Amino acid sequence: MRDVIVIGKGPAGITAAVYMKRAGLDVMVVGKGYGALEKSEKIENYYGFENPISGTELIEKGINQAKNLGIEVLADEVIGISQNDGFAVKATTETYKSKALLLATGKTRTTVNIKGFEKLKGKGISFCAVCDGFFYRDKKLAVIGNGEYAAEELSELLRHTKDITLFTNGLPLKTRNIPSNITIVYEPVSEILGEDSVTGIISDGKQYDIDGIFVAIGTASAIDFAIKMGVILDGTDIKVDNNYMTNIEGLYAAGDAIGGFLQISKAVSDGAHASKSIIKNLKHNESKELIKEE
Amino acid sequence: MALKITKNNFEQEVIQSDVPVLLDFWAPWCGPCRMVGPIVDELSTELEGKAKVGKINVDEEQELAASFKVMSIPTLAVIKDGKIMSIEVGARGKEDLKQMLGV
Numbered sequence: 362m363r364d365v366i367v368i369g370k371g372p373a374g375i376t377a378a379v380y381m382k383r384a385g386l387d388v389m390v391v392g393k394g395y396g397a398l399e400k401s402e403k404i405e406n407y408y409g410f411e412n413p414i415s416g417t418e419l420i421e422k423g424i425n426q427a428k429n430l431g432i433e434v435l436a437d438e439v440i441g442i443s444q445n446d447g448f449a450v451k452a453t454t455e456t457y458k459s460k461a462l463l464l465a466t467g468k469t470r471t472t473v474n475i476k477g478f479e480k481l482k483g484k485g486i487s488f489c490a491v492c493d494g495f496f497y498r499d500k501k502l503a504v505i506g507n508g509e510y511a512a513e514e515l516s517e518l519l520r521h522t523k524d525i526t527l528f529t530n531g532l533p534l535k536t537r538n539i540p541s542n543i544t545i546v547y548e549p550v551s552e553i554l555g556e557d558s559v560t561g562i563i564s565d566g567k568q569y570d571i572d573g574i575f576v577a578i579g580t581a582s583a584i585d586f587a588i589k590m591g592v593i594l595d596g597t598d599i600k601v602d603n604n605y606m607t608n609i610e611g612l613y614a615a616g617d618a619i620g621g622f623l624q625i626s627k628a629v630s631d632g633a634h635a636s637k638s639i640i641k642n643l644k645h646n647e648s649k650e651l652i653k654e655e
Numbered sequence: 656m657a658l659k660i661t662k663n664n665f666e667q668e669v670i671q672s673d674v675p676v677l678l679d680f681w682a683p684w685c686g687p688c689r690m691v692g693p694i695v696d697e698l699s700t701e702l703e704g705k706a707k708v709g710k711i712n713v714d715e716e717q718e719l720a721a722s723f724k725v726m727s728i729p730t731l732a733v734i735k736d737g738k739i740m741s742i743e744v745g746a747r748g749k750e751d752l753k754q755m756l757g758v
C-alpha cells in the first residue's frame with residue numbers, strides 16, 4: 362500500500378506530490394488529460410515566466426519535474442474510488458491502494474444542457490450507479506456517457522437490470538468495454554421526459570421509454586468521486602477544512618475542485634498546504650503505530 | 656442516536672411530531688450513506704427537544720421510500736407538521752441540515 366495517491370496531474374496535484382515525495386512519502390500521481398489548462402494558450406500571470414507559456418507546456422514541465430524527483434506519474438483514467446482500510450483507486454488498467462488520497466482533478470464536470478435535465482436531477486437522474494442502481498431492478502435504464510467511466514457505471518448497473526441503453530449524446534465512443542448486447546445511441550439527447558420522475562428520452566426525434574438515467578460523461582471528475590464517497594459539497598465545490606481534508610478521514614482535496622479563485626497560483630498554494638497536512642497526518646499515524654509495536 | 660423509522664412508527668414519530676423531523680434515507684450497502692450516518696446521529700443529540708432525527712433503511716422500508724419518491728440515496732428530507740418541507744439528494748453537512756430544519 363502506498364502512502365498517498367494523488368488524482369490529477371495539474372498544478373495542485375503535482376505540487377502536493379513534489380512536497381510529499383521530498384518529505385519521504387511513497388506517492389503516486391494518476392490522471393488523464395490536462396484539464397482546464399489545456400485550453401490556456403498563453404499564461405502571462407504566473408510567477409517566474411518572463412515570456413508567456415502555454416497551459417500544456419506548463420503542465421508537462423510539472424509532470425517532468427515530478428518524474429525527475431522519482432515520482433511515479435501514471436497516465437491513466439481513474440474510474441472508481443472506494444474506501445476500506447485505506448483507499449482503493451481503480452484505474453482502467455489496475456487498482457492501486459493508499460493510506461491517504463488527494464483529489465486534484467480540477468473542475469471539469471461536464472455541464473449537461475439537455476431540456477428537462479435540471480428538473481429531474483435526483484428524480485430518476487443519478488450520478489452514482491453503486492448508490493442508486495438498487496432502485497431500478499429490472500427497469501429500463503439509460504447511461505449517458507462515452508468513455509471508460511460510462512462503461513464502469515454500466516457494468517455496475519447490469520447487476521440490477523439487463524435493459525440498458527447507452528447514449529453517447531453526440532460524442533464518439535471512447536471505450537471498448539461496452540458489452541455487445543447493449544444498444545448504443547450515438548445521436549445527441551434533445552430532451553429528458555417526465556414530471557415527477559424520468560419517463561423517457563428523446564434523441565434524434567425518437568422517443569425511448571426510460572425509468573432512470575445515470576450520467577457518466579467523459580472522465581469522472583473529483584465531484585463524481587466525491588458524490589460516490591459521501592463527501593460533503595458546497596454546490597459544485599468539495600468542502601474541505603483548514604487542513605484541506607474533506608469530511609472523510611484521509612481524503613483531501615485541492616485546486617479548482619475546492620472552488621475559490623480558479624488560478625494556477627491558488628492551485629499551487631492549495632497543493633502545498635494539502636501536502637503539509639497529509640505529511641503531518643501520515644507521520645503522526647506512523648509514530649502511533651511504532652509506539653503500539655513497541 | 657437517530658430513531659429507526661419504519662412504516663409502523665412513521666405516523667406517530669414523524670407525522671404527529673411536535674418538532675420538525677429530519678429523515679435520512681439510507682442503506683447498508685450505500686457508501687456515501689455511511690458518511691452521513693454519524694452526522695445525523697450527532698445532530699439527533701445536539702438538537703434534542705428542538706428537532707427529531709430519523710433514519711429510514713430503504714432496503715427494509717421500500718414502501719416509505721417509494722412514498723417519498725426516493726430514487727437516489729442518501730436522500731435527506733424535513734417534515735414539519737406532517738408536511739414535507741424539503742428534500743435534498745446527496746450527502747450534506749451539519750450546517751446544511753440545520754438550515755433545512757430551520758433550527
